[in-house]
Structure formats: structure tokens, C-alpha cells
Amino acid sequence: MIDPAAAGRLSLALALLLLTSLAWGHRMHHEVSTAEAQVLTVSYAFGQQPIFEPYQVFAPDTDVPFQTGRTDMQGRVSFLPDRPGRWRVVVTTEDGHGVEVRVRVDEALEITEIEGPGTGGLAMTLAGVGYLLGLGGLLVLWRQRQAGRKRSNAHP
Numbered sequence: 001m002i003d004p005a006a007a008g009r010l011s012l013a014l015a016l017l018l019l020t021s022l023a024w025g026h027r028m029h030h031e032v033s034t035a036e037a038q039v040l041t042v043s044y045a046f047g048q049q050p051i052f053e054p055y056q057v058f059a060p061d062t063d064v065p066f067q068t069g070r071t072d073m074q075g076r077v078s079f080l081p082d083r084p085g086r087w088r089v090v091v092t093t094e095d096g097h098g099v100e101v102r103v104r105v106d107e108a109l110e111i112t113e114i115e116g117p118g119t120g121g122l123a124m125t126l127a128g129v130g131y132l133l134g135l136g137g138l139l140v141l142w143r144q145r146q147a148g149r150k151r152s153n154a155h156p
Contacts, residue, residue: 037078038111042071042091042099049075053093060085081105 043049052070057079059066066087067079077089084105092098101116 035080036110037080038103038105038109039076039078040089040101040103040111040114041074041076042101043075044097049073050091050093050097051075053091055089055091058088058090059083060087081109084109 041049050071051073053075054070055068055077056065057067057077058064059081060083066082069077071077071091077091079087079089081087084107087103087105089101089103090098091101099116101114103111103115104113106112
């Protein structure tokens with residue numbers, strides 16, 4: 001027959017072992033390694049960076065995000081590609097701004113080409129001219145309405 005005190009100690013030891021193993025089941029491990037990440041910096045038209053805005057990185061030929069996250073304090077997205085090809089980086093803000101940039105990654109897993117809206121040059125110039133033409137058109141319409149009102153008030 002088993003001594004009740006020994007059985008109690010054995011039960012306690014088994015319970016402690018079970019609790020310890022359950023605690024280890026929720027434990028996470030970590031490993032530090034050094035790797036060359038690819039970094040893409042995005043900004044608004046006037047140079048301000050979108051900080052802590054959501055982004056998605058898509059590997060070549062997939063619609064499932066390879067990585068998601070938020071830009072850092074300098075508007076940067078960093079990712080570590082695992083294969084060559086054309087990658088897509090999509091940054092969207094809660095107020096509706098956004099950009100999609102396509103980057104070509106070579107066999108050495110480095111960005112060799114970037115396709116997307118530029119930070120200046122022709123696109124910015126054309127946008128500025130478009131805004132000015134639009135404002136000029138609105139001014140002409142407003143003046144025509146003003147002239148039409150004066151004529152209708154002058155002739156009873």
C-alpha cells in the first residue's frame with residue numbers, strides 16, 4: 001500500500017511539473033542575425049514623411065502580402081526579400097493618400113530598379129500646370145457670370 005504522505009508529495013511534484021511544462025509552452029525564443037534589408041523611403045509631394053502609416057509588401061506574382069507593418073519615423077519601409085523578381089510596396093494612409101512602388105530585386109536580393117511616382121520632375125510640373133489652368137478656368141467662368149449679372153441688372 002502507498003503511504004498517503006508520499007502519494008501527496010508525488011501528486012504535488014507531478015502538478016508542478018505539469019504547470020512548468022505549460023508555462024514553457026507559451027515561451028518564445030529569439031535569435032539575432034545580421035542581414036541586408038532593402039529600405040524604401042516614401043514621402044508626400046512636399047517632402048513630409050508619412051510616419052507610422054500602414055504598408056504591405058507583396059512578393060513577385062502573389063496577391064497575398066509577404067509582409068505588413070507601419071512606416072517608421074522617417075517614412076521608411078524595410079523588408080528582406082527571399083527571391084528575385086518584381087516586388088510591390090503599397091503604403092496607404094487613413095486620409096486616402098497612398099503610393100504603390102514596384103521594385104525589381106536581382107539575384108543578390110538587392111533592389112536594382114524602382115518604378116512608381118517620382119518625387120519631382122515632370123509629374124510635379126504637369127500637376128502644377130494643371131492646377132494653374134484649372135484655377136484660370138474658374139476665374140474666367142466667375143468673370144463671365146459677373147458680367148452676365150451686370151448686363152441683366154442694366155436692362156430692365
